Amino acid sequence: MATLATWFDRLVGSGAGPETASAGRRGGGRGGIRTAAGVDGDGNSPYRLRAYPNDDVCFWVKRIDNSRVTSPGDPRARMAFWRFATAASLALLLVVGVLLPKSYWLLAGYQVHSLERERESLIEERKLLEAEEARLLSPERLEELARYQELVDPPPDKVIHLSTPEEDTAALRTAGR
Amino acid sequence: MDERERLVTPPGAPRLRWLARLVFLWALVILARLVDLQISHHAHYQRLAKAQHEKQYTIQPLRGTILDRTGQPLAISVPAQSVCVNPVKIRNQEVAAGLLAPVLGLDREALRDKLLEAARRRRGFLWVKRKVSAEESERLRSYKLEGVEFREESARVYPKGLVAAHVVGTLGFSDRGGDTEVGTAGIEQALEIELRGSSGRVEVLADSMQRRIESLVSREPVPGANIGLTIDERIQFAADRELKKAVEQGLCETGSIVVMDPRSGDILAMANFPTFDPNVQARDAGELAARANLALFAPFEPGSVFKIITMAAALETTGLRPSTPIYCGGGVIRLFGQTIHDTKAHGTLTMAEVLARSSNIGAIQVGLRVGERNLLRYIRAFGFGRTCGLPLAGEASGMVRELAAWGKSSIGYVAMGHEISTTSAQLAQAVSVIANGGLLMRPRVVAWRQVPGRRRELSEPVTLRRVLKPETSIVLRQMMEGVVLHGTGKRARLAGYSSGGKTGSAQIFDRKTGRYTHRYNASFAGFAPVQNPQVVVVVTLHGASQFGGAVAAPLFREVAGAALRVLGVRRDLIGVEPPDNEPVDVDDLAIADRGVNPPVPVLPAPAVDWARPGGPEVVAGPRVPDFSGKSLRLVLAESVELGMQVDVLGTGLARAQFPAAGTMLAAGERVRVVFAR
Numbered sequence: 001m002a003t004l005a006t007w008f009d010r011l012v013g014s015g016a017g018p019e020t021a022s023a024g025r026r027g028g029g030r031g032g033i034r035t036a037a038g039v040d041g042d043g044n045s046p047y048r049l050r051a052y053p054n055d056d057v058c059f060w061v062k063r064i065d066n067s068r069v070t071s072p073g074d075p076r077a078r079m080a081f082w083r084f085a086t087a088a089s090l091a092l093l094l095v096v097g098v099l100l101p102k103s104y105w106l107l108a109g110y111q112v113h114s115l116e117r118e119r120e121s122l123i124e125e126r127k128l129l130e131a132e133e134a135r136l137l138s139p140e141r142l143e144e145l146a147r148y149q150e151l152v153d154p155p156p157d158k159v160i161h162l163s164t165p166e167e168d169t170a171a172l173r174t175a176g177r
Numbered sequence: 178m179d180e181r182e183r184l185v186t187p188p189g190a191p192r193l194r195w196l197a198r199l200v201f202l203w204a205l206v207i208l209a210r211l212v213d214l215q216i217s218h219h220a221h222y223q224r225l226a227k228a229q230h231e232k233q234y235t236i237q238p239l240r241g242t243i244l245d246r247t248g249q250p251l252a253i254s255v256p257a258q259s260v261c262v263n264p265v266k267i268r269n270q271e272v273a274a275g276l277l278a279p280v281l282g283l284d285r286e287a288l289r290d291k292l293l294e295a296a297r298r299r300r301g302f303l304w305v306k307r308k309v310s311a312e313e314s315e316r317l318r319s320y321k322l323e324g325v326e327f328r329e330e331s332a333r334v335y336p337k338g339l340v341a342a343h344v345v346g347t348l349g350f351s352d353r354g355g356d357t358e359v360g361t362a363g364i365e366q367a368l369e370i371e372l373r374g375s376s377g378r379v380e381v382l383a384d385s386m387q388r389r390i391e392s393l394v395s396r397e398p399v400p401g402a403n404i405g406l407t408i409d410e411r412i413q414f415a416a417d418r419e420l421k422k423a424v425e426q427g428l429c430e431t432g433s434i435v436v437m438d439p440r441s442g443d444i445l446a447m448a449n450f451p452t453f454d455p456n457v458q459a460r461d462a463g464e465l466a467a468r469a470n471l472a473l474f475a476p477f478e479p480g481s482v483f484k485i486i487t488m489a490a491a492l493e494t495t496g497l498r499p500s501t502p503i504y505c506g507g508g509v510i511r512l513f514g515q516t517i518h519d520t521k522a523h524g525t526l527t528m529a530e531v532l533a534r535s536s537n538i539g540a541i542q543v544g545l546r547v548g549e550r551n552l553l554r555y556i557r558a559f560g561f562g563r564t565c566g567l568p569l570a571g572e573a574s575g576m577v578r579e580l581a582a583w584g585k586s587s588i589g590y591v592a593m594g595h596e597i598s599t600t601s602a603q604l605a606q607a608v609s610v611i612a613n614g615g616l617l618m619r620p621r622v623v624a625w626r627q628v629p630g631r632r633r634e635l636s637e638p639v640t641l642r643r644v645l646k647p648e649t650s651i652v653l654r655q656m657m658e659g660v661v662l663h664g665t666g667k668r669a670r671l672a673g674y675s676s677g678g679k680t681g682s683a684q685i686f687d688r689k690t691g692r693y694t695h696r697y698n699a700s701f702a703g704f705a706p707v708q709n710p711q712v713v714v715v716v717t718l719h720g721a722s723q724f725g726g727a728v729a730a731p732l733f734r735e736v737a738g739a740a741l742r743v744l745g746v747r748r749d750l751i752g753v754e755p756p757d758n759e760p761v762d763v764d765d766l767a768i769a770d771r772g773v774n775p776p777v778p779v780l781p782a783p784a785v786d787w788a789r790p791g792g793p794e795v796v797a798g799p800r801v802p803d804f805s806g807k808s809l810r811l812v813l814a815e816s817v818e819l820g821m822q823v824d825v826l827g828t829g830l831a832r833a834q835f836p837a838a839g840t841m842l843a844a845g846e847r848v849r850v851v852f853a854r
Contacts, residue, residue, distance in 0.1 A: 134336035156673025
């Protein structure tokens with residue numbers, strides 16, 4: 001496989017062909033002498049990397065047009081696929097069908113009982129309030145409040161009874177006769 | 178392995194096979210464990226799972242509310258908390274008692290001993306205090322004591338306190354054990370089953386955190402029925418107030434007032450003194466005695482107030498009219514060897530005046546004209562001698578003797594209200610006959626019942642029979658109005674309303690000395706307004722220092738006035754005010770001190786001896802034993818052994834008894850024992 005170094009050798013090599021360059025590199029690799037100019041007497045540079053095995057082999061992508069190639073149908077594979085898909089769908093349905101209602105039931109159960117508890121506490125609260133209201137409206141307390149506010153029971157002659165609608169109707173009927 | 182297989186087998190296949198084998202083994206182990214869990218020990222694990230997830234609870238029904246006729250709750254159940262402990266979990270009983278006792282108001286040493294004893298016996302549960310207040314509960318919760326738990330319960334609250342306490346009653350723990358309170362007096366006791374309802378059962382599915390997921394009610398609870406009483410709390414309060422005032426002024430020792438609607442027999446108020454707060458547990462025999470409904474439990478000799486029955490019988494069975502002159506013998510009459518004096522030396526009075534001035538001689542003369550048989554027939558027809566049928570435990574029937582047991586002079590004494598005993602409720606029932614036109618109505622205290630969610634069941638008024646002709650009742654009402662206008666009952670005159678009634682004063686007989694005392698059973702039985710009576714009020718004061726016209730009539734005036742105002746009755750007297758400071762002759766004593774050889778009363782009703790039921794005068798024993806502190810079973814066993822009848826009130830241990838230990842019982846007389854925990 002051609003590496004970048006190989007290409008580099010090919011392009012900037014000192015007039016030698018690729019083979020020469022490769023050989024030079026291999027020679028350098030074997031312990032060529034480094035000079036001040038950086039190039040030994042064989043023309044090998046100490047900075048060059050050693051070549052890898054098959055470094056000079058190049059691969060080219062061969063374009064193949066397989067657009068007209070068709071795969072022959074495999075009924076067994078298709079069957080297997082459908083079988084697997086059906087089984088998976090059924091399993092999924094089963095999971096959803098069993099677990100989902102169960103989850104809903106569970107959550108609904110919690111909710112129902114939470115609401116029941118709330119209802120019970122509201123009923124209890126109402127009872128407490130009813131008892132408190134009754135206590136506040138007890139005649140003893142009302143009388144005490146009335147005394148505090150200097151209120152008294154009216155004497156009978158101070159009480160004016162308003163006639164009820166029934167009585168009015170009766171009076172009108174009598175008058176009409 | 179042939180060549181072909183070798184070529185197609187991937188290099189890692191053996192390891193995969195080993196893995197598969199391991200997985201298979203693991204699955205086998207799981208399967209084996211499943212078989213063990215699900216099949217071999219199925220029942221055991223199912224039981225454990227059920228115990229953890231499935232629980233059964235009893236649903237306690239809510240006790241019904243007791244309301245007055247206007248819908249005001251007189252007894253209501255509210256949520257409450259009780260404190261219990263697991264003595265085994267408590268590390269230091271001394272410390273626990275030291276913490277709990279001051280907060281709950283308990284005795285520290287007693288609580289410590291209880292905790293130690295329970296821990297020694299390895300008991301896992303002990304009530305410390307039931308139905309604690311919210312404040313107590315909050316304080317204890319803040320301590321976060323290990324082993325102390327709180328249980329939700331319901332507490333019975335009587336928001337009106339003393340109002341109608343004797344009618345409503347109280348709750349207490351049953352002597353049969355158990356944690357449920359039951360009615361021990363009044364309506365709470367009489368209608369216990371209806372008020373309590375029946376418990377339900379629920380099966381609960383809970384998760385591991387004991388959060389409820391699903392519940393299935395296996396038995397529906399039936400809530401207790403709400404009970405609507407005929408009592409009107411405003412009239413009741415007025416009656417309570419006036420009675421208390423009378424006792425505080427020293428006018429009497431005890432007393433009772435019954436207010437009734439004569440048309441329906443509805444009891445609008447039933448007040449007694451002494452009274453009690455049903456929110457507070459009775460602590461001693463005195464407080465227990467205060468729980469006695471004197472209006473029902475305490476029969477007494479009615480005295481002159483009974484003369485209205487004699488007059489009614491005379492109007493119905495003889496030719497006597499209100500204007501018929503009756504010779505009153507100048508104040509003295511000799512009746513089969515007995516000399517009976519009148520309150521005043523009257524000459525000849527009309528029958529109406531006999532009633533108005535409460536002449537004993539006049540009443541005896543009328544009684545003689547009526548005759549024993551007719552008089553007894555009318556006494557029974559008016560409902561005397563048997564209980565009124567109110568749904569309240571312990572009602573006394575009073576005493577009306579059979580004709581065969583009457584002495585020669587009995588006609589005279591019965592005619593003026595002696596040798597007979599009655600309760601205030603019976604008197605109210607009898608006066609209602611006169612007030613409503615002659616019909617004997619069954620007194621009722623329950624107006625309706627309603628189980629929540631169902632229709633309200635109304636109690637219809639029950640007419641027992643016709644006792645008087647309507648015209649007789651009208652005449653009698655006019656005669657009774659005369660008592661208020663110009664007789665012994667002048668202090669019963671109402672402002673704005675006409676009223677009628679009759680006073681009564683019977684001297685109290687002292688068993689110890691065998692003589693009559695100077696204390697009276699002072700009473701007034703009346704109605705208002707006269708033309709169309711809306712209320713009947715009977716006032717009975719025991720141990721009164723004055724006559725009925727002086728102490729009971731003013732109470733009638735106050736209570737009847739308040740009742741008419743509350744009921745919105747239009748006044749029928751306009752511009753007529755009762756005169757102030759008018760001289761009133763209130764002396765209506767049936768058996769005066771000056772009487773020679775007064776009869777030994779059939780049933781004296783001393784103020785403290787309120788529970789004596791009616792019975793013949795024969796003192797035949799046995800002697801009443803001391804029941805205090807004994808259980809119901811012991812009391813019953815002992816009473817059976819001694820051949821005496823016992824009326825049982827409440828539950829628990831015997832705390833009070835009437836008559837007192839050592840008293841000789843009259844034949845047929847019963848002992849009333851009050852039990853409490």
